[in-house]
Amino acid sequence: xxxxxxxxxxxxxxxxxxxxxxxxxxxxxxxxxxxxxxxxxxxxxxxxxxxxxxxxxxxxxxxxxxxxxxxxxxxxxxxxxxxxxxxxxxxxxxxxxxxxxxxxxxxxxxxxxxxxxxxxxxxxxxxxxxxxxxxxxxxxxxxxxxxxxxxxxxxxxxxxxxxxxxxxxxxxxxxxxxxxxxxxxxxxxxxxxxxxxxxxxxxxxxxxxxxxxxxxxxxxxxxxxxxxxxxxxxxxxxxxxxxxxxxxxxxxxxxxxxxxxxxxxxxxxxxxxxxxxxxxxxxxxxxxxxxxxxxxxxxxxxxxxxxxxxxxxxxxxxxxxxxxxxxxxxxxxxxx
Numbered sequence: 413x414x415x416x417x418x419x420x421x422x423x424x425x426x427x428x429x430x431x432x433x434x435x436x437x438x439x440x441x442x443x444x445x446x447x448x449x450x451x452x453x454x455x456x457x458x459x460x461x462x463x464x465x466x467x468x469x470x471x472x473x474x475x476x477x478x479x480x481x482x483x484x485x486x487x488x489x490x491x492x493x494x495x496x497x498x499x500x501x502x503x504x505x506x507x508x509x510x511x512x513x514x515x516x517x518x519x520x521x522x523x524x525x526x527x528x529x530x531x532x533x534x535x536x537x538x539x540x541x542x543x544x545x546x547x548x549x550x551x552x553x554x555x556x557x558x559x560x561x562x563x564x565x566x567x568x569x570x571x572x573x574x575x576x577x578x579x580x581x582x583x584x585x586x587x588x589x590x591x592x593x594x595x596x597x598x599x600x601x602x603x604x605x606x607x608x609x610x611x612x613x614x615x616x617x618x619x620x621x622x623x624x625x626x627x628x629x630x631x632x633x634x635x636x637x638x639x640x641x642x643x644x645x646x647x648x649x650x651x652x653x654x655x656x657x658x659x660x661x662x663x664x665x666x667x668x669x670x671x672x673x674x675x676x677x678x679x680x681x682x683x684x685x686x687x688x689x690x691x692x693x694x695x696x697x698x699x700x701x702x703x704x705x706x707x708x709x710x711x712x713x714x715x716x717x718x719x720x721x722x723x724x725x726x727x728x729x730x731x732x733x734x735x736x737x738x739x740x741x742x743x744x745x746x747x748x
Contacts, residue, residue, distance in 0.1 A: 425732045429725060436721040441490050444713040451506035451708045452476050480504070480711075493714065502715040507707035513715045516700060521719070523592055524689070524696035527613065531620035536674050538621070539628025544663055546629065547636035558629055565626015573619040573691040580615060587614045590693040616688040628670065635666035672731060 581589035689698035
């Protein structure tokens with residue numbers, strides 16, 4: 413019965429993963445191409461500016477249509493896109509022609525991961541520690557620190573970024589206000605370049621951490637209070653079990669929803685980078701996607717949104733699999 417429950421659970425998850433992935437890929441491809449602008453015409457206009465020969469302009473326009481495949485029916489473009497995407501080839505960028513999309517993403521994704529992943533983990537860890545202390549210790553944690561971080565957590569992401577930018581970048585001049593490193597430097601492995609990267613890293617990093625602490629702390633506090641008032645806690649204390657051991661079980665149970673939030677945050681880290689990267693001109697995937705949308709760069713939009721989709725789906729799928737092992741109620745629900 414145990415094996416049957418796990419197998420049934422995993423089969424359902426795999427089927428839904430495949431269906432969701434196909435629908436997401438289809439939407440990622442179709443939606444950008446429904447935008448009213450014509451990027452091929454924009455490229456042609458830039459290359460043929462000042463030319464009065466309409467036939468030459470039309471010839472160049474048709475040549476670029478053939479190169480980008482925009483003269484083919486939508487379904488043919490979709491199958492070509494899927495075939496090339498499997499090989500990691502997303503075509504050429506419209507806005508940065510003739511630069512390949514894979515090259516643009518490759519140069520930007522490292523900056524986003526280096527910014528988002530540590531910020532998400534630090535915010536999640538600090539928020540859960542604060543929430544657990546607020547639930548168990550109370551006193552100053554529950555009455556002073558928690559409201560402060562809850563207030564910070566309710567500030568919009570762009571608002572927190574602007575506040576840090578103005579206060580620490582403009583007035584106090586403690587940290588740079590834009591870029592991933594000094595504008596007069598070329599990326600290379602040296603101590604001066606590393607110091608410049610760390611200096612530019614501070615404001616976008618803390619803007620993400622501060623807005624994530626409040627939400628994590630509130631969630632952990634609520635779940636911890638619920639678990640502390642559960643019947644098994646009262647019964648365990650009645651039996652004389654040490655409070656330290658009981659609290660260990662309480663916080664382990666309270667962590668399950670928080671792990672879900674962590675997995676989803678990691679899965680959506682690229683999309684969450686958008687605001688911080690735009691405001692601080694950080695050279696990551698968020699600002700790359702924003703530039704692609706404003707320029708109607710179909711290949712770059714499809715590639716970046718596809719990466720976000722894959723990360724979210726993999727995070728959810730991995731989370732479902734882990735839950736199937738650590739939470740017996742999941743297995744029991746599959747056994748009729």
